[in-house]
Amino acid sequence: MSRISSLDGLRGWFLITMTLSHLVLRQQHWVSKVHFRHVMFVESAQGFIFISGLLFGMVQFRRLEAKGLPFVWRSSVRRAMILWATTVSLTFALMICRDVLPFGVEAFRNWLGTAGVHDPTRAAAILTLAFQPTFLDILPQYILYLLAAPAFLVLIRKGWWPVAAAMTAIWWMVSQLGLMLPVSRAVNRFFATSDGQGLRMAFDPMGWQLLFMAGTIFGALWVRGDITPDRLFPKDRAWAVAAAAILLFFAPLRIATANGWLDGDTISSFVMMEKRADFGPVYLLNFIAAAWLIGWLLFRGGEMRSPTLNMVARLFQKLVAIRPIVCLGRHSLLTYVWHVLLIYTLHYFDRAVIPLEGAPSNYAIALLFVLLFIPALVSEQMKSRPLPAPAPA
Numbered sequence: 001m002s003r004i005s006s007l008d009g010l011r012g013w014f015l016i017t018m019t020l021s022h023l024v025l026r027q028q029h030w031v032s033k034v035h036f037r038h039v040m041f042v043e044s045a046q047g048f049i050f051i052s053g054l055l056f057g058m059v060q061f062r063r064l065e066a067k068g069l070p071f072v073w074r075s076s077v078r079r080a081m082i083l084w085a086t087t088v089s090l091t092f093a094l095m096i097c098r099d100v101l102p103f104g105v106e107a108f109r110n111w112l113g114t115a116g117v118h119d120p121t122r123a124a125a126i127l128t129l130a131f132q133p134t135f136l137d138i139l140p141q142y143i144l145y146l147l148a149a150p151a152f153l154v155l156i157r158k159g160w161w162p163v164a165a166a167m168t169a170i171w172w173m174v175s176q177l178g179l180m181l182p183v184s185r186a187v188n189r190f191f192a193t194s195d196g197q198g199l200r201m202a203f204d205p206m207g208w209q210l211l212f213m214a215g216t217i218f219g220a221l222w223v224r225g226d227i228t229p230d231r232l233f234p235k236d237r238a239w240a241v242a243a244a245a246i247l248l249f250f251a252p253l254r255i256a257t258a259n260g261w262l263d264g265d266t267i268s269s270f271v272m273m274e275k276r277a278d279f280g281p282v283y284l285l286n287f288i289a290a291a292w293l294i295g296w297l298l299f300r301g302g303e304m305r306s307p308t309l310n311m312v313a314r315l316f317q318k319l320v321a322i323r324p325i326v327c328l329g330r331h332s333l334l335t336y337v338w339h340v341l342l343i344y345t346l347h348y349f350d351r352a353v354i355p356l357e358g359a360p361s362n363y364a365i366a367l368l369f370v371l372l373f374i375p376a377l378v379s380e381q382m383k384s385r386p387l388p389a390p391a392p393a
Contacts, residue, residue, distance in 0.1 A: 004055065006298065009320030011051045012329030015336065018044035019372060022135050022343045023365065025350045027357050031365055038258065039251050041274070041286040045138060045203075046211055050291065052142070052332065053212035056149055057156075057219020064153050065223075073150050080146040084129070086337060087139045091126050092117055094133055094344060107351035108344070110134070113200070115193035125191040125198065132201045135340050139333070141205040145212040152213060156220040168213035175207030175278045207278035211287070233296045235303065240296050246289040250282065324373055331376035338375045342368050 021044060023032045037043045064072045095117045098104040105114060111134035115122040125131035129140040155164040174180060184199055191198035221227045233239075253270070256262050262270065274282040294316070302313040319325070328335050346368055350356045356364050 006320050008329035009326045011332050012325035014044045014048040019339050026355045041283050042290045046287050049211040050215045053215025054219040057216035058223050061220040061223045076146045076150050080143045083139050083143050103352035107348050113197045114195040119193050122193045130191050130199050137202040149216050171206050172210040175204045204278045229299050233299045243289040243293040327376045327380045331379050335376050
């Protein structure tokens, strides 16, 4: 299986686990607890954004070498405009449904606010992507990354990848130090409406850009040949043990913080390093360890003398090679938009129609995951369909 297909398979699994983490029912369902985020400071969105950046770096750097910067720039801008139109249209559509459907405002108060689309301030916030509905917050930051990433590719092409790495590290530190808080407060006041919400986003793009830009740098260097699998994933198991040790150290802390078991003084110090919205140092360290360990298992695990490692590696390789999952990752942004619609529909049905409990909730969630694959599979089928032969003269 090709590297691109393997990465698409990983991204497909991240879309599935992301959908799992977005299930919000009146009564918490057991399936939402089947997620690795409950035992480590690593989440599906992090892997999704990193792999998206990695694929962007690999694909667009080849295009940069073959077709030049103008082609890559136009491609990125065109993709960003499509995502902007999709995000804005979907946001307006969701808010119209909120206002039209019975009990819609009550069902989506915490996800969409209460200000109507007729409010010019709220409309302006939507158009500028300052107001981001719940679960629709990856696409706006993705747009920013698409517009900035071509400049990184130019630096890498010139051999200045350390400068690109320094820039993304500086932006990440700006987020950690809160240097943009005065700007965000001003934007929030400018767009504030009757519901008290102005600037609304779950993630600080200055912090989370580290994932996409790091992926872009790695992907471009991989294509250049500066990074090779042999150098990145050595056979020595010491690196794997070190990565596992980091994850094992943080696992009890993840469980303790989730259940409120840490004392006040400890948690007050810990949260300054954790800061999920800013992709804080705790999340960064855990992600590096988990990402490297997964890569090592996929590339090196099968070569080890340990039967357990070989079994785990083969399992990973089979999971990322499942064709429907690969298809899901190949059409990731389409699937992401579709998953938002499914999650909102399920949430409304549970809140405003009939509470989903017991067996009905199992059927509803099973149906949701079946429907999740439909747009990607249909799109793949349409792409593989041969073009009709031209009519004879």
